[in-house]
Amino acid sequence: MAEHYLWIKNFHIGMAxxxxxxxxxxxxxxxxxxxxxHLGLKKSVDRLSYLVDTxxxxxxxxxxxxxxLNPVTTAWVASKLVLLIVYVGLGVFxxxxxxxxxxxxxxxxxALVCWLLMYQTARLHLPxxxxx
Numbered sequence: 001m002a003e004h005y006l007w008i009k010n011f012h013i014g015m016a017x018x019x020x021x022x023x024x025x026x027x028x029x030x031x032x033x034x035x036x037x038h039l040g041l042k043k044s045v046d047r048l049s050y051l052v053d054t055x056x057x058x059x060x061x062x063x064x065x066x067x068x069l070n071p072v073t074t075a076w077v078a079s080k081l082v083l084l085i086v087y088v089g090l091g092v093f094x095x096x097x098x099x100x101x102x103x104x105x106x107x108x109x110x111a112l113v114c115w116l117l118m119y120q121t122a123r124l125h126l127p128x129x130x131x132x
Contacts, residue, residue, distance in 0.1 A: 001065070001066055005067075008059050008062050012056060012060055012063060015052055015053075015056035016119065018052050018056075019056055020112075020115050022052060023049075026049070026095075027095070027111075075130070076121055076122075076125050078127070079121050079127035079129075080121045083117050083118045083121065083128075084118060086114050090107045090110050090114060091107070091111045
């Protein structure tokens with residue numbers, strides 16, 4: 001599997017950009033227009049998002065195995081995983097109708113910030129507290 005490292009890494013990066021773009025577009029559509037997306041289109045977009053996120057996770061786990069990185073002992077990986085959990089949680093709340101529009105916008109913006117922090121953490125291979 002190590003011989004495929006470069007391909008897996010580039011695929012992982014591509015999926016990270018794709019998931020960020022999908023989240024941004026879905027959020028803007030739902031929050032700006034506040035219209036219900038056609039059910040067929042919504043299901044298609046949601047399934048595409050699930051597929052991209054699944055591929056992103058599989059490639060990320062593959063990279064951990066290839067590079068023999070342990071999230072418990074590698075601070076930047078642990079930091080990225082914590083940000084991922086926060087990103088997913090905020091993303092769920094950003095699309096919940098029971099929150100106020102201001103609350104949904106806040107969750108959406110904070111989720112985007114988490115995505116950017118994950119991206120920067122991966123680029124620098126440093127946890128957030130070591131930036132600077």
